[in-house]
């Protein structure tokens with residue numbers, strides 16, 4: 001509202017004109033009635049008709065212009081809220097997205113923003129118009145007949161009481177309804193994206209029942225909101241009836257009684273005035289009802305603004321560092337939640353320019369180490385340095401651009417394979433993209449599929465094809481540090497062997513950290529780190545670790561046994 005103040009001021013000005021037009025209409029009508037009652041001049045009556053027509057033309061023009069400006073204010077407000085929210089959201093920590101349902105975020109950006117924008121521009125402009133009409137006409141009526149007006153507004157305290165009662169109730173139920181809508185949206189998203197699992201497990205009925213339950217809850221809640229809001233209009237209507245009876249009865253008495261200086265024309269105009277204010281009064285009452293609903297929305301949308309990222313650039317953050325140096329974890333303490341500690345003083349060194357591998361049972365923390373290196377999460381104690389520079393002293397962008405990553409959970413967008421590869425480096429030339437695609441053995445598929453989108457989340461691709469896209473991305477980024485998290489696990493042995501030779505070329509001279517379950521695939525790493533439940537239990541070369549006959553040797557033997565059994 002503050003940003004659009006001049007435009008809102010213009011709207012207000014036009015609204016004032018509308019209010020004045022109404023007041024003038026009343027005053028001229030009163031004169032007109034007198035001309036009729038007192039058999040005045042025909043010419044005077046004609047003039048009055050022309051002026052009334054003119055007044056309504058002015059009002060019509062304003063009625064056209066006010067919504068035009070306010071709809072524009074509305075839409076630009078929606079645009080700005082969405083733009084600011086998106087920018088803010090992009091800066092939030094990964095952890096925020098892991099604990100927030102996507103439905104809630106979608107709801108904030110889509111429906112709540114829309115409703116707020118509409119409220120700021122349109123609803124508020126209308127409310128101001130109603131208020132202005134109410135004030136001007138009431139002022140005029142008070143000036144004409146204070147006694148009658150005071151009698152007429154006797155019911156006001158009752159109306160205010162109803163409004164407060166309804167508003168409090170609406171706000172409560174609306175809050176519940178918004179939460180329920182967010183849950184419903186998340187539910188739909190989960191069902192749709194998990195459709196493969198739903199179908200294989202034949203859980204369609206369960207999903208239908210689950211979504212139906214949430215829809216029913218939404219229905220009940222919106223009925224409750226409506227039920228409460230519905231009280232407003234009838235209460236105002238009833239009060240208006242009371243007012244009319246008072247004006248006709250009391251006003252009539254005043255005309256008949258010679259003590260009062262008021263004639264029939266005065267009473268008719270007074271009544272007309274009361275009719276003119278009754279609509280704005282009713283709309284204003286409705287507006288007060290929806291103010292509460294929108295305050296709830298405002299709370300929700302602002303809630304996203306109040307989320308502050310913790311992983312941000314330090315003051316005077318560095319934009320350069322020795323990307324080829326050793327990567328050192330020094331007494332790192334980290335846990336995703338306080339009740340489940342993961343690393344408690346983990347210390348390890350990945351030698352610059354060498355290939356290191358991390359192995360260990362599932363859940364031992366291998367992926368988490370890679371996430372900590374690129375500051376997807378911050379360590380809770382201890383520190384991580386690269387080439388001697390603590391990573392939290394670097395600009396987050398500088399740090400992250402030092403990594404080429406093939407992650408375990410590969411994110412594929414619903415565009416062509418080509419665009420999916422280019423995503424990580426939009427400035428890359430066609431030749432660079434082809435080279436990356438050839439190295440990752442995905443070029444054939446690009447030729448076969450052309451520009452066809454690969455489906456939401458790459459649903460029309462096999463696991464191995466997605467993995468090859470991810471590897472092509474790593475080739476294209478070409479950053480000094482390479483993180484490979486189960487990069488080749490979904491490939492057949494022939495393809496894996498071909499990609500491995502390309503990957504070996506890629507790792508030349510770069511610090512590389514590989515996470516793999518298949519121990520045979522990391523046997524040639526310079527150093528192998530063996531993790532067990534967040535603790536480093538062994539480290540060394542493959543032969544050295546085998547000779548130790550420890551945990552690694554056991555794992556290796558078990559896998560070899562499994563392979564030969566298979």
Ligand SMILES: Nc1ncnc2c1ncn2[C@@H]1O[C@H](COP(=O)(O)OP(=O)(O)OP(=O)(O)O)[C@@H](O)[C@H]1O
Nearest residue numbers: 098336337342361362363364365366367368369408
């Ligand atoms: N985003 C997260 N929020 C909360 N807990 C998490 C999160 N990611 C992982 N964890 C937990 O942290 C522990 C380590 O997970 P991590 O993914 O690092 O293991 P991993 O060794 O890479 O396992 P895998 O071999 O199965 O990939 C696990 O117990 C896991 O449940």
